[in-house]
Amino acid sequence: xxxxxxxxxxxxxxxxxxxxxxxxxxxxxxxxxxxxxxxxxxxxxxxxxxxxxxxxxxxxxxxxxxxxxxxxxxxxxxxxxxxxxxxxxxxxxxxxxxxxxxxxxxxxxxxxxxxxxxxxxxxxxxxxxxxxxxxxxxxxxxxxxxxxxxxxxxxxxxxxxxxxxxxxxxxxxxxxxxxxxxxxxxxxxxxxxxxxxxxxxxxxxxxxxxxxxxxxxxxxxxxxxxxxxxxxxxxxxxxxxxxxxxxxxxxxxxxxxxxxxxxxxxxxxxxxxxxxxxxxxxxxxxxxxxxxxxxxxxxxxxxxxxxxxxxxxxxxxxxxxxxxxxxxxxxxxxxxxxxxxxxxxxxxxxxxxxxxxxxxxxxxxxxxxxxxxxxxxxxxxxx
Numbered sequence: 574x575x576x577x578x579x580x581x582x583x584x585x586x587x588x589x590x591x592x593x594x595x596x597x598x599x600x601x602x603x604x605x606x607x608x609x610x611x612x613x614x615x616x617x618x619x620x621x622x623x624x625x626x627x628x629x630x631x632x633x634x635x636x637x638x639x640x641x642x643x644x645x646x647x648x649x650x651x652x653x654x655x656x657x658x659x660x661x662x663x664x665x666x667x668x669x670x671x672x673x674x675x676x677x678x679x680x681x682x683x684x685x686x687x688x689x690x691x692x693x694x695x696x697x698x699x700x701x702x703x704x705x706x707x708x709x710x711x712x713x714x715x716x717x718x719x720x721x722x723x724x725x726x727x728x729x730x731x732x733x734x735x736x737x738x739x740x741x742x743x744x745x746x747x748x749x750x751x752x753x754x755x756x757x758x759x760x761x762x763x764x765x766x767x768x769x770x771x772x773x774x775x776x777x778x779x780x781x782x783x784x785x786x787x788x789x790x791x792x793x794x795x796x797x798x799x800x801x802x803x804x805x806x807x808x809x810x811x812x813x814x815x816x817x818x819x820x821x822x823x824x825x826x827x828x829x830x831x832x833x834x835x836x837x838x839x840x841x842x843x844x845x846x847x848x849x850x851x852x853x854x855x856x857x858x859x860x861x862x863x864x865x866x867x868x869x870x871x872x873x874x875x876x877x878x879x880x881x882x883x884x885x886x887x888x889x890x891x892x893x894x895x896x897x898x899x900x901x902x903x904x905x906x907x908x909x910x911x912x913x914x915x916x917x918x919x920x921x922x923x924x925x926x927x928x929x930x931x932x933x934x935x936x937x938x939x940x941x942x943x944x945x946x947x948x949x950x951x952x953x954x955x956x
Contacts (some may be wrong), residue, residue, distance in 0.1 A: 578822040585727055585833055590756045590825060592818055598627055598669065598717065599634030601753040605713035607667030609637055611660050613680035614671040615644040623719060623760050627671060639663055647741070647850055648679040649734040653693060656683035667713045670751065673772065674723030674857065677716055678731035681749045684712040698730055698745035698934055706746050716751035719760045721824035722772025722858050724779060724832025726754045734851055741847045743934050756829070758821035766812060770907035773808040773824055775858030777801060778842050778865060779831025784883060785876045786838030786938040793837035798886055800830035805887055812907055838938025841868045841951065848929035853918055862909040863916055867954040869897055875940035913955045920956045927952055
């Protein structure tokens with residue numbers, strides 16, 4: 574396979590993959606009827622060359638160069654309110670969600686909330702709460718990922734932190750799914766090694782948890798399995814040599830596959846990682862990587878055979894133990910801390926974190942039922 578991977582997919586939305594395809598941004602906006610889009614990204618990306626390039630492309634096509642970048646690493650309701658205000662005050666008619674998980678999540682949520690009168694928490698991913706939404710005012714979205722991890726560009730939800738309770742909530746609506754995704758691997762070459770590692774391990778965690786989830790969704794399981802294979806083959810390459818465009822393009826595919834697959838469910842990796850991120854503001858993907866081995870041990874009784882099948886597909890010998898050893902070796906190769914203590918977190922809030930974890934929506938997809946007691950023991954194991 575050459576480094577010039579190019580593809581057009583319509584699954585699960587229009588997905589334009591390939592180097593240099595950021596040039597198609599204005600056409601993508603126009604195809605969704607946008608005349609005055611608002612580009613939403615995070616503070617770190619706001620002044621970077623790739624963001625200015627995107628704004629130039631919009632401006633040259635007569636679409637303006639409006640940007641909103643008041644976005645925290647874990648976006649919250651205050652960022653959302655400010656974004657919706659900027660969208661309405663500027664008379665915008667669409668959103669370009671640009672960046673990693675935080676920029677994409679907030680951008681999607683601004684496009685959604687621009688048309689709502691109820692508070693955002695009324696659309697939490699519970700039952701059919703999404704049907705409360707007014708569909709008319711939801712703005713179209715073009716998503717441009719600049720990392721390869723969250724897969725938020727193909728997701729129908731956003732994770733928004735409640736700034737008062739510090740709890741992460743999943744806000745869901747089918748219309749969160751962007752109308753067009755532009756996945757240009759050239760936008761990811763500037764990612765620092767630590768972000769390449771953290772986002773790549775996030776993609777791997779999505780695939781691993783979706784595959785392990787007990788719910789019936791064979792399509793998702795198949796996608797998750799191939800997503801893990803792409804991460805195994807290409808994440809070490811992207812980490813070692815950031816300009817390896819073949820590795821970068823394949824990691825963008827793996828990230829999107831993880832997010833498509835986790836319709837099947839997530840599990841304890843995410844149930845632990847969400848409260849840790851909300852309380853300590855840690856990097857989500859890196860936190861997933863830190864707790865992954867403890868969760869594999871926790872779930873072993875329920876997933877032994879399943880993981881043995883995955884190991885065989887991935888070319889890993891030794892069944893579950895071989896897979897487990899591979900995860901440890903991959904973490905070491907990517908410089909992942911080997912415990913929560915090594916991340917600088919103290920074990921003094923385990924009770925509080927455990928209570929948050931069993932309430933997290935991801936907990937319901939774990940192969941072993943999470944209770945307050947076994948979750949406390951699991952957290953202790955992560956230290």
